[in-house]
Each structure stands twice: as C-alpha cells, then as structure tokens.
Amino acid sequence: MTDHVLAAAPALPSHELLVFLLQVAVLLLGAFALGRLAQRLGLPAIVGELLTGVVIGPSVLGHALPDLSAWFLPSTGEQQHLLDATCQIGVLLLVGVTGTHLDAAMLRRRGGSALTISICGLAIPLVLGLAAGTLMPAGLIGDGTPRWVFALFLGTAMSVSAIPVIAKTLSDMRLLHRDIGQLVLAAGTVDDAIGWFLLSVVSAAATVGVTAARVTAGVAYLIGFIALAVLIGRPLVRRALSLAARSPEAGPSTAVAVVLILLGGALTQALGMEPVFGAFIAGILVGLPGAGDQRKLAPLRTVVMSVLAPLFIASAGLRMDLSELRRPSIALAALAVLAIAVIGKFAGAYLGARLTGLRSWEALALGAGMNARGVVEVVVATTGLRLGVLTTATYTVVVLVAVVTSLMAPPLLRLAMNHVEQNERETVRHAMHDAWSAAGSEPGDPARNVSST
Secondary structure, eight states: OHHHHHHHSOOOOHHHHHHHHHHHHHHHHHHHHHHHHHHHTTSOHHHHHHHHHHHHSTTTHHHHOHHHHHHHSOOOHHHHHHHHHHHHHHHHHHHHHHHHTOOHHHHHHTHHHHHHHHHHHHHHHHHHHHHHHHHSOGGGBOTTOOHHHHHHHHHHHHHOOOHHHHHHHHHHTTOTTSHHHHHHHHHHHHHHHHHHHHHHHHHHHHHTOOOHHHHHHHHHHHHHHHHHIIIIIHHHHHHHHHHHTTSSSSHHHHHHHHHHHHHHHHHHHHTTSOHHHHHHHHHHHHHSTTSSOGGGGHHHHHHIIIIIHHHHHHHHHHTOOGGGGGSHHHHHHHHHHHHHHHHHHHHHHHHHHHHTTOOHHHHHHHHHHHTOOHHHHHHHHHHHHHHTSBOHHHHHHHHHHHHHHHHHHHHHHHHHHTTSOOOHHHHHHHHHHHHHHHHTOOTTOTTTTOOOO
C-alpha cells in the first residue's frame, strides 16, 4: 500500500527544481559576499545577510526588474514551500546549536542575578510591547488576527535577546572573561529559553485560540516536556552521543546531534508548542558536559553557521519590503517599535542589574549586551508572518529592530566597559582566555564557533 502511495505521488517538476536550486545558490552566494563585506565594515554579518534578501526580494529587484523577480521568486505555494521547508530545518538546527552554547556551570553560579536581570529585561519590554500592540493601526495586523493576539506577539518580539549575536560580540570585543560578559550570557540564556516558550504560547493563540482548558494543557505540556527532558532525555542524549563519540570520525556525533534536535522540535510541535522551543531544549542537552565529545560537533556548527543560518536569514530578507516605509504611518510605527524595543530592554536590564547590586556603568553594559536581537528576532518575525499575525509591513518593522539593535550593541558596550575596571579574577581569566585562544579551542566558551548572526 505504501509503495502504491509513493508511486502515485507526482515527481517534482524540473522547472520548480531548477528555480529552487538557483534560489539556494544565489541566496547563499549573496549572503556570503555581503556578510563578509559587513564584517569588513565592522558590522554584524546578519546585516549583509539580510541585505541579500532585501536586494533580491520585492524591495529592490521586485521594483527594478519585476519580470525577473517573478520568475526567480514565483508566488506559487509549492515553490515557496520548497525554500521554506529547507529554511525551517536551518532554523531548528540554528536554535539547537545555540542551545549547545549554554554554559550550565556559569548559569548555576550566577543563576540568581541572571534570573533577576532576565525577568526585568523581559517584563518591561513585554508590557510596553503589549501596550503598543493595542494602539497600532489596524492595517498592521494580519487579517483575521485578534488584536490581543497581535499585541501579545509584539510584546514577545520586543522582549527577546539573541545569544548568538551577544556571544559573538563579546568574543570579538574580548569581553568573555569579564564578569559583565559572563552575566550578560547567563541572563541572555534565560531570556532565550523564556522567549521560545512565549513564542509557543503566541503561536497556539494564533492558530487554535486560547481557553482556560488549552492554557492549562499548554502549561502541563511545558512542565511535562521539561521534566521529560531532564529525567529521561538527558541520560538518553548522553548515552546516544557517548556511543557516537566512540567512532574516530565526527560524522556519527554530528548525525546523532541533528536527529536529537529535530526530534525535540517535532515533539514540541506535536504538543502544540513552537518547534524551536523543543530544538533549543534538545540543543542544551546535547551541549551538556559528558554528552559525548563536543569537539566532534564542530562540523555541525560550521555547516549551520556558515550555510543554513545565512540561507535562512537571506530568505527572511526576501519577505521585507522597505518600500512600505515610505508610508508615513508605517515609518512612524517603525520608529515607535524601535524606541519601545531599545528603551524597554535597556530599562529592564538596568533595573535588574541595579537590584542585584551592580554599579551604573555595569548596568548600562548589561543593557547594551542584552539589547542585541539578531537572528532570534528574525525567527520570531518569520513565525509571525507565517502564522498570519504580521503583515509584510509589520514584519519589515520587526526585522529592522533586529538589525538596528545588533548594530547598537558593540559601540555601546565599548563605551560602558571603558568605565568598568578589570578585577583580579578577570585578569586571571583573561590570561586563560588568551592561552585557550592560542591553542585554537576554548573549553566552555559559549561563543565557540558562533557566527555573527
């Protein structure tokens, strides 16, 4: 019966396959070239990668050469689904690899401070985003989406941080050995975990609605999934990766890690939550100490950060239409959303840092680091567009927040850290950091092999 069903399925038309292959090749080439150019200019690579999609998409090519754009980016659902499915795998592996960079020991040491900073850094922009969502023009809300769902989504988008961008920024600026750098990573890790859960809640609200029974079931599923991951998933993951690590080759470890991350995403998808949450938790389990030889995951990180992540980010740029910003109402909304994102995150992180006893410049440095949204914001925006919560205009606004906040982080961090003296513990860590870097590997470094996306 199965053979009959598979045989009856029509083969992929040669033209659709040709267009798909050209899409992937052109997007990757552009993302690589413009990403490297951005880095040479001192900007995060995500800026150039997103610009690739902007140039090839409706913002530039769609206006300059509409016939070529229509051929290269046809509006047929089947053609779009090919690229979307490929990018969805890239997103899950990107989020999973991000989870492997969690430093559990650091999180335990600084858990209290990190939790306080993270809660404040989440709560204030979340509330401001909710308020803004209730006041936004109706034209910015996806068709058929209740305003409260849109407001909840906007609040979630305003509250997230991005560990990949934060880690790469701290590494480039040689701040990973500083107490502030480690605290930014710890708080950002908590932010990431809560952010993926909030995204799952919003996704459920946008698709199946929210009732008391569904909320209760959702919380039960969340608690159950985390308990399952800790009690059963952790030893199983450790065993699977340990067996794979017996091979002298990196292939088995890489394959097992990919399977685990995708299964984590599939499980949360089956439970009605966003698959990125499951992929993130699976990535954390894969990266825990004792879970196989982490060095053998280097090929996975290379492929994800050098191929799949740039492809996803470039494809995200395809959905941006900067011409929307010519409309005064959209431009004003963009300025308002950006102000809410920046002020909310800075105010929240600053308040949390001061409550934990940090000085003003240290608190400002924390705000600068956690303000970077990067690829996490792009994932959130893409999810909102896919679910119909966001329009193209709103999607463009949210992705712009990711770009601008990622650009703001390095100079503001440099300014704040110039006023924070290095203590003795940090001096010792600095020497160890240099020794590890000279050896080409830094044990426990959350930024190891992390791309600037």
